[in-house]
Amino acid sequence: MRGGSSIAGELFNCDPAATMWYEPGDAFFSSYYGLHHENLPQNDLYFRNMTRRKLNRDELEANVDFYNNIFSCNYERLPPEVMAHSFLGQSTAMDGYVKCRRKVTRTKHLDIITCKRHISHTCSRKMVxxxxxxxxxxxxxxLNTITKSNPSVRNERSLLKLVQKHLHENGFNIPIGDENNLLQFVKHGHCIEIMRSDNFKCLHLAKKKCQTDNLLVVQVNRMKMEDLEPVIKTNPDMRVIHYTRDPRAIAFSRSRTGILIFDKINRSSVREAEFVCHKMREDLKQRLILEKKYPDVFTHLTYESLATDPERFARRIYEMLNKTYPEEWKPFVAKHMYGKSEGSMFGITVKNATRTAFRWRSKIPKYQLDMINGFCGDVITGLGYQL
Known part of the structure; x- marks a missing residue:
């Protein structure tokens, strides 16, 4: 977050022959853990004490299948929350699907949050x-297993008994609460199935676009670098752009906007930088390992290179893909990266990109900068930045 990946994604969103997915991982965790959507990545990936959690085996397998289905255009196999998520509205390629689905659902008043409210008292709105x-x-x-194997069973009480039996037979002696509490999961499941049906009525539009496009791009902020290997193995023509921003700039931006992950009370750039660098250090380490196994897969690009020369940034990516970058990128850059406004906290906004990229240099006090350089030095230089 605050690394500029959304504005980099607009390069592909400008391409008429590309489908751009903006962070679908949010919908994955919403479906897997029953969370509300539009969550913050740290709530999915970290415990409350800010230690990074390790995905369990089933979760990792489901996550890999999730991305493989996106890359294979198997949208019908995705959790319904994905194709009902608000992030699809950002993607130009999904415009036809989004408009179709809006017509289908306009009188139902059913969305992801409506479904999740059934289980919010047991699960969480935002914390994995x-x-x-x-x-x-x-x-x-x-419940998903029971629903798939017993599609004709619609009665909630009947489904409840089947779920109880399944949990017992598979050794899940879990304290989920009384029977009425478990019934809320059944109601949640019914709500999600209605969502699936609504999605299906328009799904052909999204699938057709995916199958005819020659480029499919996914923004991934909720996956560790080390967990990418199974996806790379399954998709031999896949390319990975390791897109970074100077960790000092990220920490400063988070402290300025008040969306710090680590030290929300003191709004300290120093503590935030320490947290950011720990994550970036692990990703860099794993990327260097994977690069040796898959030498033609990875490319490292920076937000700073985008901000200073967006045309060269675009050309480098599309040369790697043996394609010509879209002409639509130039007017987007003129409007959204070199306007007078500094923009807002989130999203694709009008701003002076170069000034934004390097503002931290004159704003972070020297004593703080020395501290950050001390414990982030290896990450900063390893990613090609200067101390």
Whole structure:
């Protein structure tokens, strides 16, 4: 977050022959753990004490399948929350699907949050840790299994008994609450199935666009670098852009906007930089390992190179792909990266990109900068930045 990946994604969103997915991982965790959507990445990936959690085996396998289905245009196999998510509205390629689905659902007043409210009292609106402790993912998976194997069973009480039987037979002795509490999961499941049906009525539009496009791009902020290998193996023509921003700039931007992950009380750039560098250090380490195994897959690009020379940035990416970058990129750059306004906290905004990229240099006090350079030095230089 605050790394500029959304504005980099607009390069592909400008391409008429590309489909750009903006961080679908949010919908994955919403479906897997019963969370509300539009969540913050740290709530999915970290515990409350800010240690990074390791995905369990089933979760990792589901995550890999999730991205493989996106890359294969198998949208019908995605959790319904994905094709009902608000982020699709950002993608130009999804415009036809989004408009179609809006017509289908305009009188139903049913969305992701409506479905999740059934289980919010047991699970969490936003924290994976809470849902994990409540075993929400186990009940949701059990219900999904029962629904797929018993499509003719619609009665909620009948489904409830089947879920109870499934949990018992598979050794899940979980304290999920009384029977009425478990019934709310069944209601949640019914709500999600209605969503699936609504999605399906328009899904052909999204699939057709995906199948005819020659480029499919996914913004991934919720996956560790080390977890990418199974996806790379399954998709031999896949290319990975490791897109970074100077960690000092990220920490400064978060402290300025008040969306710090680590030290929300003191709004300290120093503490935030320490947190950011720990994550970036691990990703850099794993990328260097994977690059040796897959030498033609990875490319490292920076927000700073985008901000200073967006045309060269675009040309480098499309040369790697043996394609010509879209002419539509130039007017986007003129409007959204070199306007007078500094923009807002989130999203694709009008701003002076070069000034934004390097403002931290004159704003972070020297004593703080020395501290950050001390514990982030290896990451800063490893990513090609200067101390």
């Amino acid at each position: 840790e809470t849902s994990l402790n409540s075993n929400c993912h186990i009940v949701i998976r059990a």
